[in-house]
Amino acid sequence: MRARRGLVALLAGGVLAAAGGCAHGGARLAPDLVSRLDEAPGRHVSGAVTGLEEHAVLNNADFIWGLAFSPRERRVAYSRLGSKSYFLSIWALDGTPRKLADPAVNPYESDVEGVAFSPDGGLVATASRDGAVRLFDAATGEARGVRFTEEPLAVVAFHPSGRWLVTGSTQGLLSVLSVPDLAHASETRGHAGMVSGLAFAHDGTLYSGGWDKHVRAWRTAVESGSAGTARTRFERRGGAVVVGGSLNGKVPVSFALDARVPAIVVTSEAATAAGIDVPFLKESVDVPGAMGNVVARLARGQSLRFKSLTLTDVDVAVCDACVPQGLQGVLGGSFTHRVDVSFDEVSDEAVLTLQGGAPAAAGPATEALVLSPRSDFTFPAHVSDVTVDARGARLGVGLSEQKPERDRAVYERERKGVREPQGPFNAGALVDAASGEVLHKWPLHHGVVSTAAISPDGRSLVSGGWDKRVYLFTEGSAEPKGSRDFDWSVRRVRFSPDGQWVGVAAWTPQVVSRDGESDPAAVLLGVRYAEGATVVGDATQ
Structure with missing residues (x-):
């Protein structure tokens, strides 16, 4: 020694x-x-x-x-x-x-x-x-x-x-x-x-x-x-546009934007880290995967956060086979029905805006x-x-x-x-x-x-x-x-x-x-x- x-x-x-x-x-x-x-x-x-x-x-x-x-x-x-x-x-x-x-x-x-x-x-x-x-x-x-x-x-x-x-x-x-x-x-x-x-x-x-x-x-x-608008960095991976957010404020998630998918989807690993008890989920939903439709467990009443924009009362499907490799989630149609997405190519930022302005759930104007x-x-x-x-x-x-x-x-x-x-x-x-x-x-x-x-x-x-x-x-x-x-x-x-x-x-x-x-x-x-x-x-x- x-x-x-x-x-x-x-x-x-x-x-x-x-x-x-x-x-x-x-x-x-x-x-x-x-x-x-x-x-x-x-x-x-x-x-x-x-x-x-x-x-x-x-x-x-x-x-x-x-x-x-x-x-x-x-x-x-x-x-x-x-x-x-x-x-x-x-x-x-x-x-x-x-x-x-x-x-x-x-x-x-x-x-x-x-x-x-x-x-x-x-x-x-x-x-x-x-x-x-x-x-x-x-x-x-x-x-x-x-x-x-x-x-x-x-x-x-x-x-x-x-x-x-x-x-x-x-x-x-x-x-x-x-x-x-x-x-x-x-x-x-x-x-x-x-x-x-x-x-x-x-x-x-x-x-x-x-x-x-x-x-x-x-x-x-x-x-x-x-509280109804957020700007977040985006990148393109394999033809998909990817943005970062968090699930239940507990875990960061890289999401692919894909309106063809009807649901918001996350991997089981991300869901577990966000506090979702996946094995005990009772409801399910059909989600399109690489080999056809997959029956995925459904977690209701979750939240998504993208900087100053928070979505509450969100239903999330848990499906590993439905998420592109290297990512943790997909923002599907249930997301784009609530949030308008545009892109600022100069700053490489996605502009997320709640449709109809900031609802009561998102809170009033903030300091x-x-x-x-x-x-x-x-x-x-x-x-x-x-x-x-x-x-x-x-x-x-x-x-x-x-x-x-x-x-x-x-x-x-x-x-x-x-x-x-x-x-x-x-x-x-x-x-x-x-x-x-x-x-x-x-x-x-x-x-x-x-x-x-x-x-x-x-x-x-x-x-x-x-x-x-x-x-x-x-x-x-x-x-x-x-x-x-x-x-x-x-x-x-x-x-x-x-x-x-x-x-x-x-x-x-x-x-x-x-x-x-x-x-x-x-x-x-x-x-x-x-x-x-x-x-x-x-x-x-």
Whole structure:
């Protein structure tokens, strides 16, 4: 068994007194500052940082992907890859760290990178490559809702009001969902390709970053809309037009549009996943199949959802032989009798409109948060991460000259120990949120800079990369104020909202051992401040 670092023994939340990776002097936090932080949520430390010290190891066995701190509670959550599933680990940080919950999220085939707390700290959202947004209770880990979107998801962020959240897809789509029901509200194609970062300022401005080398700022406003129309992406497969929807709000379904089929049809697998007890269905209906009519079981009173359009009291036939291979359903005549379908070939979207307008079952006009462009900042490198300070005045941006995409060539270089080169835009950067001007950047990483986070006061930045390093910087200094080595790629770094800690999510090498332990992967680092640091109030007060 490979030798462990001494801090691994602090698994389950032990606190280290000794400083680790701290190259500079300075006190941790004076007792009076700690007391002021504890008086009310929303306060944070302001001052020059001087270093990092080990605080606690939360995980030393798994690949850790996403990580987020609660804005109002002393909690942190991260997504971890177990043997068969991804899990959401939620920890309380009031005193010695302790695990509150560890619910399963989804099977291991779909990465879970997006993690975010609601503004009141009561919910945690995850965004997954299976296209789903999931809500969990932040104290118990109990599942509170799930919504399947039509594209793989990478990031998620809550609006400051807590009424909405926004997801970013691997194909550039920004989708707005209401909270807690996760109903589709609005969407916009914000980037060309991966959306790598989402961050809300306290005034509701949304900042999004992408691999297309852009950071875009979006105004947000609540507008009224109709529940009787939806636009959804379509594609052509083997002569059939295919659209995505969900059955009973529980399972995503790829439907072929075919008015020649009299019924709405789904496979038995999709029906079971949607909560239909197929063997106990008593009624049946004839459905045309490849070899003639098939007697299919009939499930009455189901629902279909296509973004903001919901059809209730739908009868669904369950028939595997009646659905084209590779799909999960067919929207037949009983669907097209209720919904008009047209196609926008420019945007590759199908426009679905309830015939006769929105009936009472679909609900009246609804309110929706809508994004509108405010500004667009272009960089000479791929944007890997975006965060915003407490005032909404500065951004922390991760920049990478190489696309931060893990492929076989990357793994081969790592296996051979090939060190990636430094570059002027392999860097973490402090950026003016109004103009997009790069105020400071620190190009110390070798290769991909996968993440960067700004401090709450906007004066400092922490960055992490595939070179297995975490650096802490502060304005006015070209050299890092602290650093920390990991044993594999760093995936995410974040300052706690009060500025006391930095959370790090990293991958750990998988080793064969009796207890499954390896090297630290989810770690809390204490932030050291120079004399003269102060505590400032909530930026929203």
